[in-house]
Amino acid sequence: MNIITRTDILNIHSCSVITSLCRAFTSGIADNVEKLVKKNKVVVFMKGVPEEPKCGFSNAVVQIFRMHGVTYDxxxxxxxxxxxxxxxxxxxWPTIPQVFIGGEFVGGCDIMLQMHQNxxxxxxxxxAGIRSALLDKETEDTK
Amino acid sequence: MNSSSCIKPQRMFTKYSLGQQLYKYSRKSFVLHSAVGNRCLQSEMSGEVFGKPVEHSIHKKLVETFNPVHLDILNESHMHNVPPGSETHFKVVVVSDKFNNLPLIKRHRMVNDALSSDLQNGVHALSIVAKTPDQWEESTKQVSPSPACRGGFGK
Known part of the structure; x- marks a missing residue:
């Protein structure tokens, strides 16, 4: 069953590869990105999906937000x-993943990791009005 | 053909062994190829032609831009699904007083800017550790490796 699911996902991926590489960047795309980053308090651009990240750096960001109990786009x-x-x-910013909090660009994997640690x-x-689940965990631990 | 030493930059041959390698490869006069070997060796040492051109370029730009007190350039390409010897995934550790009083995102932008041409020409992933000399002294001076690949390269 597991194998079938994975194969399906791979097929979807190869179908979705877009071939128009050198298309000019228009202001329409910038508007589109701006709309996307303002749509939710936390927005992540990544490789793959949170359930199945396709890049170790993207996966690290997913795991960090999982620990903080944050839902995001x-x-x-x-x-x-x-x-x-x-x-x-x-x-x-030249690399993926990219994290936006409160509509503002925060950074990529390295910065998220460091912000998580410090x-x-x-x-x-x-x-941004989000309470990290780690705070609740700390409270529980001290009880 | 793997025996051509000139395109195997990872190994630094002595003049003698390089000559021998070439001798074996071409089955011609040792003396002649010892001279060829010298030229190859010089190119290897300069790191530009047969060496690690991207790593060399990154090193040069970071030294020029940040005058770092500590600099590591780690080629992490082998952790990814790319051919052996690739120069696609790097981690850089830059310790410079040019980062003093600057937030993390600004430091990372400075490094990204310094390496923008490499990032546009084949460098696929760049992980950055940017510290001030004080922060570096306070730290363990050890950097953890980047997370393992999950197969998204090239898509």
Whole structure:
């Protein structure tokens, strides 16, 4: 059963590869990205989907948000070459994954990892009106 | 043909062994190929032609831009589904006082900017550790490897 599911996902992937590589970047795409990043408090552009990330860096971001109990919009850039280019141009950041909190670009995997480790992520989430699940866990642990 | 030493930059041959390698490969005069070997060796040492051109380019730009007190360039391409010897996935550790009083995102942008041409020409992943000399001294001075690949390369 597991094998069938994986094969299906792979097929969907290969079908969705977009061939128009050198298409000019238009302001329409920038508007589109801007709309996407403002649609939810936390928005992630990644490779693959949270249930099955296709890149270790994207997976690290997914795991961090899982620990903080954060729900977010995830967009798979492997399914949309234009979106992949568009988000890189929008944030002026060359790599994927990219994380937006409260509509603002926060960083990629390295920055998320460091913010997670030094506590800045909890604060950044709080500013966006999200309470990190790690805070509740800490409270439970001290009880 | 694997025996051509010139395109195997990972190994630094002595003049003698390089000559021998070429001798075996071409079955011609050792003296002649010892001279060829010298040229190859020089190119290897310069790192531009037969060496690791991308790593060399990254190194040069980071030194010029940040004058770092510590610099590591780790080629992590072998962790990914790319041919052996590829220069596609890198991690850089840059310790420089140019990062003093700058937030993390600004530091990363500076490194990305310095390496923008490499990122547009074949470097697929760049993981960055950017610290000030004080932060580096306080740290364990060890950097954890990047997460393992999950197969999305090239898609």
């Amino acid at each position: 995830a967009h798979d850039v492997l399914k949309d070459e234009e979106l992949r280019k568009g988000v890189k141009a929008f944030s002026n 506590g800045d992520l909890v604060e950044e989430l709080r500013k």
